[in-house]
Amino acid sequence: MTTLTPMAGKPAAKGGKPETRRAKAKKRLTSRTASVIALIIAILWTTPTFGLLLSSFRPAEEIKTSGWWTFFANPSFTFDNYAEVLLSDSSAGRLGSYFINSLVITIPSVLFPVAFAAFAAYALSWIRFKGRDTLFIGIFALQVVPLQMALVPLLSFFSSNFALEDEGKFIQIWFAHTCFALPFAVFLLHNFMSELPGDVIEAARVDGANHGTIFRKVVLPLVTPALASLTIFQFLWVWNDLLVALVFGSGQDTSPMTVRLAELAGSRGEEWQRLTAGAFISIIVPLIVFLSLQRYFVRGLLAGSVKG
Amino acid sequence: MATVTYQGASRIYPGTEKPAVDKLDLEIQDGEFLVLVGPSGCGKSTSLRMLAGLEDVDEGSILIDDKDVSNLPPKARDIAMVFQNYALYPHMTVYENMAFALKLRKTPKSEIDARVKEAAELLQLEDYLKRKPKALSGGQRQRVAMGRAIVRQPQVFLMDEPLSNLDAKLRVQTRSQIASLQKRLGVTTVYVTHDQVEAMTMGHRVAVMLDGLLQQCDTPRALYETPKNVFVAGFMGSPAMNIKTVPLTAEGAKFGDVTIPLTREQVEAAGVGDAKTVTVGIRPEHCKLGEHGIPIEVELVEELGSDAFVYGHAQLGNENGAERFVVRAGSGLLPQLGETVFVQPEVGKEHVFHAETGDRI
Numbered sequence: 084m085t086t087l088t089p090m091a092g093k094p095a096a097k098g099g100k101p102e103t104r105r106a107k108a109k110k111r112l113t114s115r116t117a118s119v120i121a122l123i124i125a126i127l128w129t130t131p132t133f134g135l136l137l138s139s140f141r142p143a144e145e146i147k148t149s150g151w152w153t154f155f156a157n158p159s160f161t162f163d164n165y166a167e168v169l170l171s172d173s174s175a176g177r178l179g180s181y182f183i184n185s186l187v188i189t190i191p192s193v194l195f196p197v198a199f200a201a202f203a204a205y206a207l208s209w210i211r212f213k214g215r216d217t218l219f220i221g222i223f224a225l226q227v228v229p230l231q232m233a234l235v236p237l238l239s240f241f242s243s244n245f246a247l248e249d250e251g252k253f254i255q256i257w258f259a260h261t262c263f264a265l266p267f268a269v270f271l272l273h274n275f276m277s278e279l280p281g282d283v284i285e286a287a288r289v290d291g292a293n294h295g296t297i298f299r300k301v302v303l304p305l306v307t308p309a310l311a312s313l314t315i316f317q318f319l320w321v322w323n324d325l326l327v328a329l330v331f332g333s334g335q336d337t338s339p340m341t342v343r344l345a346e347l348a349g350s351r352g353e354e355w356q357r358l359t360a361g362a363f364i365s366i367i368v369p370l371i372v373f374l375s376l377q378r379y380f381v382r383g384l385l386a387g388s389v390k391g
Numbered sequence: 392m393a394t395v396t397y398q399g400a401s402r403i404y405p406g407t408e409k410p411a412v413d414k415l416d417l418e419i420q421d422g423e424f425l426v427l428v429g430p431s432g433c434g435k436s437t438s439l440r441m442l443a444g445l446e447d448v449d450e451g452s453i454l455i456d457d458k459d460v461s462n463l464p465p466k467a468r469d470i471a472m473v474f475q476n477y478a479l480y481p482h483m484t485v486y487e488n489m490a491f492a493l494k495l496r497k498t499p500k501s502e503i504d505a506r507v508k509e510a511a512e513l514l515q516l517e518d519y520l521k522r523k524p525k526a527l528s529g530g531q532r533q534r535v536a537m538g539r540a541i542v543r544q545p546q547v548f549l550m551d552e553p554l555s556n557l558d559a560k561l562r563v564q565t566r567s568q569i570a571s572l573q574k575r576l577g578v579t580t581v582y583v584t585h586d587q588v589e590a591m592t593m594g595h596r597v598a599v600m601l602d603g604l605l606q607q608c609d610t611p612r613a614l615y616e617t618p619k620n621v622f623v624a625g626f627m628g629s630p631a632m633n634i635k636t637v638p639l640t641a642e643g644a645k646f647g648d649v650t651i652p653l654t655r656e657q658v659e660a661a662g663v664g665d666a667k668t669v670t671v672g673i674r675p676e677h678c679k680l681g682e683h684g685i686p687i688e689v690e691l692v693e694e695l696g697s698d699a700f701v702y703g704h705a706q707l708g709n710e711n712g713a714e715r716f717v718v719r720a721g722s723g724l725l726p727q728l729g730e731t732v733f734v735q736p737e738v739g740k741e742h743v744f745h746a747e748t749g750d751r752i
Binding site: 280287288291300305385 | 465495
């Protein structure tokens with residue numbers, strides 16, 4: 084936002100009081116021009132999605148010969164694409180079971196790192212112990228290690244020690260996703276938790292709370308916006324992940340929907356009409372997750388706690 | 392109900408040489424209201440936090456009711472604390488804020504309810520029990536913080552500058568409320584402030600601290616009348632005492648041409664170690680304007696209605712040149728700026744200190 088602020092230096096014309104940065108930002112973001120720009124962006128973003136939705140209901144020949152907007156002039160409607168990807172027994176079908184695989188992979192791969200990161204971030208912000216800062220810097224530094232670096236060691240660690248087969252490979256995938264997510268998750272939650280006013284934590288200690296109680300009753304409720312955003316990001320990342328799933332979970336039993344979608348189009352991409360329906364099915368869950376968690380994005384959770 | 396005893400308690404922060412609190416010895420009686428006062432950084436808050444269990448006791452020990460609590464966690468000490476910035480739980484209602492500690496102790500629900508209602512009534516918070524802290528004014532938040540302490544019925548109340556975030560009028564009002572509340576509940580209270588007016592008006596006894604050392608602990612009147620050293624003399628009282636270091640003669644202290652007579656014992660004590668000077672403190676309210684005395688050139692007159700304070704400079708005949716001097720004048724005829732007035736200190740009301748050690752003589 085700061086790069087778009089040619090007006091920032093001007094004092095407020097009305098009211099006489101100098102406006103705070105926050106008030107200024109709020110004013111700029113709620114002005115009429117800003118609303119119009121937001122509306123245009125929303126339309127630009129939504130139009131292709133809408134086109135994809137329409138295409139998924141059009142017959143295969145029509146998708147391949149004309150654009151989706153011709154639907155309005157020449158409506159033709161079919162469930163064939165959905166039926167093909169969901170129900171048919173051919174190589175193209177059975178998206179349903181992959182859908183379940185995706186859920187089985189994603190839910191633990193989100194809950195584990197978020198939970199572990201919350202514990203770790205609390206300990207790193209509010210429990211005094213020797214070497215705490217060094218440990219935190221170490222975790223922070225791990226973020227720069229590319230995921231691809233860890234693929235081979237992690238895979239050989241699993242295959243030489245555990246030799247998991249079939250559904251057991253889910254454990255590999257959960258473990259890998261948790262490992263890759265933790266450095267950033269710890270860093271993000273630590274930033275939020277350490278910003279909480281120390282007096283509130285101390286007040287809870289004097290009130291007789293131990294660390295477990297402070298974590299559950301005081302800290303967690305106050306960092307819900309951070310938890311919600313972390314959950315959404317991790318969910319989208321895991322849900323859309325192809326690389327980790329292919330490396331650690333190859334095989335029909337454990338492949339998520341992304342693997343299936345890549346195969347759907349056919350080996351030479353000639354069957355891409357199936358992708359329209361497949362893509363739409365895979366969008367639904369992240370959309371639900373986002374819409375149900377966005378109500379936790381509340382500002383001013385800390386208001387009224389401490390003064391000054 | 393409990394006594395509190397500091398026995399040579401010290402706090403040395405890691406990585407520092409000088410203790411933040413240096414061998415503090417202090418006994419607080421059952422039901423007493425003790426005020427810790429001093430300039431910022433003097434160790435008063437640290438002393439309180441050591442008692443609360445939020446800071447380690449590096450040397451010595453702290454006893455509550457003859458039980459050594461130095462190494463106990465805060466929850467095992469049965470104390471309640473009011474923080475400077477209230478430190479309310481922002482996601483809980485006023486009721487939940489007050490009930491939090493009781494819930495943790497698994498107090499029966501009916502008793503929690505009764506105690507919270509009682510405290511709310513005492514603090515006039517009944518109408519706000521369902522509100523969150525952000526929907527309260529500063530004074531109400533402060534009362535919630537007090538309520539959170541009261542419902543616990545602890546052995547000791549700890550208050551860390553609880554009034555410093557209130558505006559002046561509310562502060563005076565709340566000051567007397569806290570004092571009378573403490574009297575009614577009869578709970579031993581340790582109260583930290585940097586405001587000497589709060590200390591004088593609220594405390595049964597006041598402990599003055601500087602640089603981690605306890606300077607003097609006594610009743611407000613004793614602190615005012617017989618300050619133990621120059622620091623306490625200058626800290627207690629408003630406006631501050633005029634403390635001047637002037638030449639010492641056999642008759643007394645020479646303020647320019649005026650000599651303030653000292654007894655022979657005082658002169659002898661002041662002269663220990665070949666000191667040629669003596670430090671004399673004169674409170675602004677213990678002076679009269681008159682025809683002769685110490686000449687002062689008036690620079691500022693502060694009128695407060697009931698009385699007025701005259702600020703000026705005096706030539707005291709020492710090497711510092713002209714020195715600032717404050718005198719209380721009646722509300723009658725006030726001197727003009729630039730005029731020279733003559734100040735007569737009341738005999739016997741001066742405070743005499745050793746010029747080098749600063750100790751009272």
